[in-house]
Amino acid sequence: MTDRHHLLVHGGTFAAVGDGGDISGVRGGGSSPDGLFVRDARHLSRWQLTVDGAVPETLSPVADGDTARCVLVPRGGRQEPPAHTLFREQAVGDGSFVESLRVTSNRPVPTTVRLAVTADADFTDQFELRSDYRTYTKTGATRSREVLDDGVEFTYQRREWRSCTTVTADPAPDGVEETGTGARRLVWTLDLEPHGSAELTLRVMARPHGDKRARRVPSSPAALNRQLLRLEGEFVEGVAFPTGWPELAAACARGLADLASLQVPATGPDGEDLRVPAAGAPWFLTLLGRDALLTSLFALPYRPQLAAATLPALAATQATETGAASVAQPGKIVHEVRHGELAHFGQVPYGRYYGSVDATPLFLVLLGAYVEQTGDASLARRLETHARAAIGWMLDHGGLTSRGYLVWTGRGDAAPSRRAGRTPRRYCGLDKVYNAFQLGYQGPKFSWSTMPDQYALEAYQKQVHGKKRTKPLMSEIILTSSHQPWAPIPKMVDWNDLGDGSVFKAIQKAGNKPSDIIANSTRSKQEYGKSISYSVTSLTQWLERYGTDDTVLVFLGDHQPIARVSGENASRDVPISIVAKDPKVLSAITSWNWTDGLKPAHNAPVWKMSAFRDRFLTAYGSTPHPSKG
Template identity: 85%
Template sequence: MTDRHHLLVHGGTFAAVGDGGDISGVRGSGSPDGLFVRDARHLSRWQLTVDGAVPEALTPVADGDTARCVLVPRGGRQEPPAYTIFREQAVGDSAFVESLRVTSNRPVPTTIRLAVTADADFTDQFELRSDHRTYTKIGATRSRQVLDDGVEFNYQRGEWRSCTTVTAEPAPDGVEETGTGARRLVWTLELEPHGTAELALRVAARPHGAAQSPRIPDSPAAANAQLLALEGEFAEGVPFPTGWPELAAACARGLADLASLQVTATGPDGEELRVPAAGAPWFLTLLGRDALLTSLFALPYRPQLAAATLPALAATQATETGANSVSQPGKIVHEVRHGELAHFGQVPYGRYYGSVDATPLFLVLLGAYVEQTGDLTLARRLEPHARAAIGWMLDHGGLTSRGYLVYRADQGGLANQNWKDSPGAICSADGTRASGAVMAAGAQGYAYDALRRTAWVARTVWEDEVYAALLEQAAGDLRDRFQRDFWMPERSFPALALDGEGNQVDALASDAGHLLWSGLLDKEYGELVGRRLLEPDFFSGWGVRTLAAGQAAYHPLSYHRGSVWPHDNALIALGLARYGLHDEARGVAHGLVDAATAAGHRLPEVIAGYGRDTHAEPVPYPHACVRESRSAAAPLALLTAVGGA
């Protein structure tokens, strides 16, 4: 988000508003403002004026679950404000609510004309990205209908229908056309000397396919109370560390964010589930890899996330091959979208399978969940899905034919299909991009762990000793091959990947820490890698950089070639602890917790790679998701890795 937007999130709904609570709808280089539900913008303009002028923010909106600001008319020192407006906003599921309290500062009766200009453009989020893509929408129509207490906006394109309803109490004195498609709700307020008037506005979004109209909270206070109750219930019983209050605060903030970031999904039998969305603003939806890692981090404390994520992903597991969706039988979905462009096939992300690592991570989470909870029922229920996932790894995934999990660039989707999925993220130290069939190191670690954990489930739950032995043999063979083909003896470090010719992609990257988490490296190699990750070119003081500084490919503001990712570091900390490198694990944990403390105890998706020795505060990455589920769960992983030390 840009610094002028403030984010309100509840389930699959989020709003981004400016310092004064307005929504401009202007498209720029940053993230757009508006009210968004299921990938569509249901409120594209929301602007308050008094006597035809936009008031200024005396107290701008601050970050929080409710947007509050104080507004006054523009003027000089010799013109004390004639009125003050106290504005409060919040979101609920498919809803946006606002209260306005207008107070006269004059000792005489005062009349003011207050107006709220509203519009809904129903733009798909993919249209609002800064890559200037455009999409044809043949036959699309928009209409507006004035109501007794507000206005309704409708959108239709073929069978696709969306609606936004704005109502107010008291009802506006009039609803005016603006010439742009927006509508202006107008009130004439007669204020007694130092008197006050109050207005309540409610916005209901009904996206395509919504089964029923949303239940709109009565007020921002009511919406906030609902969210606080949800957050409190979700965090109840988690044993926060008493000896490290900063980590405790980061865990509490993360759990609160996880409570608000859950979206609805459907299980294999049609049951409704609540699963962690990836993050807001761009990814408030189910992303396979993100939901799996979030659930893994939270597993010792909130196993219900895994209990929902696993069947939700089983329900979307691919059963056939599709070129546009990159689907293959047994593959776990990467991304699920609900917007208009996905519905009409104009983007491939309705169900998109461009991930090489979601499938092994599905198996890792299943094994870890059963081990943690003893829930044999879910392990038996998902046995066909787990076997299909193993089948994909061995067949289409490449383990049998190539010896490793393999992906190829998808021209219509993602060029890279591991967690570092930006173009150019998988590169050599000199910046040369890997080409051909790429075998990313981290994915091989996940595959190794998946084979071992599924072997354990097969033996202890499914009672299939032959299958378990087969998987254990495959895991052992993978480990031997990996240490032969990926290890760079002259650098005492594994390659980031192998390219299509089997050549090592030699950038020094944080992905090596994932190999510690998976247990793929033997003890000697693991200890070398773990200590290397804490050297100054890797460790910024806030965390381990995605790419070590000093390489030609490094850039501190690159998305995946020099930045610091909290979830990446959480995996590294868990891996360091696994190999007995507890001092190093504590070093990573302290860096991340300090970064969270500097940002109000909330870890963003990613921060810049600048060193702590050159800048005393963590530098934000300019396009990071402000709320991100893996980052929200990262403090819980740190708690697992190092306790309250």
């Protein structure tokens, strides 16, 4: 047995199943989520087979391939001759999942077997299943289940958003039982002749929101496999592979066959249906500008139709206006397109996200290479307006005219973050920005946080604050240990023992797991409080250890915790504290009527961040000198 999942992929649909073909829907243990996913949503979150009330043992586990096949025996059947053997085969199609199940008796007498498949669909958005355990408010969302003559249908609705998953079986189940968890159990009682067999076929059709195509579930996994092999064969046909090196030829053939499967639906400028290369399975079965462009460019000598589809699809999603959250600017080529519920309602910015600097010039590179390779200038003429808009972005917003090279002009941070290159250095006038790779940290991550706050502050002391200087120093330090999921939480260590951070390995290993905290509101509140205590303790100890008579500390939270901790109707207010040893610093803001200490009084003033900024600069800013000449 292994802990990993096996992937079945067909276009924009994929399934991740275990060794025995089951989908548990349970997270944890370092494994990625399993399920059936279509258009960024999980349409099957549970798919578990039981035989006579018990989970069968895996005799021959699922192997990698276009279909999942495994052999199972009843519990205990690996130690003694099993009463029967189960042969399970699964495959995915376009928005569909098909399983055939054959039970063969190993007894010379008639046998009765009770089979059950427990199914559920939670319709969770992929972004809710990320490793950082983020949660999103879904006010008014409802789930329903309807028993059918031959199965069950699961439906999810939130305002105008509606998705459903239909499970049918042939033969129809003898009954559909409630489980008490929202899942439904399809049951069959099979009477087997001596050494006889019985077969079931289960079909799952996912209908994501907005998908109005008329589709049919293929009759069997074998039919789906034939369909996929035909598709791969047509895609590879006519390509001249390298001779004299069989291994390279096989790798090229496998790569093209994979490309045949990794094409997802897209729409062109005139509403035409297209199929474009996806970025990859499992979590990026969608249009990503850079990935589709580079894939089409590399495949251009062999399969120019990829470029002929990718270019119009990206033209159709090209930005026409400015958007802060999506980093959109007129003429910019999209970086990522998502179709899920969270993108639809604007809870993540990736419906159309433009956070890359290279997709736009790559669009022009591929367009030119396509014309040169094929001699077909009609596509370039059709996309001329889009090409000119892309050039305009490069010259204007892209910085080519003002700097002579392209720059990334999106939002970012100056935290100990691994997202190098996305910082407000130029915008805020920072002289130096340090990312996580520059702080010498060799310890473990603590969930979302790349390093404990205590280490980040010590690194700041060694690299910046503790060095001699001839002018005042102002620094922005983003502390991340209080970010959810608050598991595991670092513990304070002796400052002299911090070293390269390896001292935190044992602390991280002994800490809570995110899966133990994230779904429990009471524990989330408790652990959130502990994380705040850790962050403030790190800060105050640093101040006691390294602060001087001139040190002024301004610290604040950037937002309140998620609703599971702060409540559904919590405000967006966060406390701001100014700490200084010099009494003149605090006397400059006496008129603000702030509360002494770190905890604001109930009647403390509440300002917007922009108002605090203006008051702070007024109280402490210097008077600009008039420019000479």
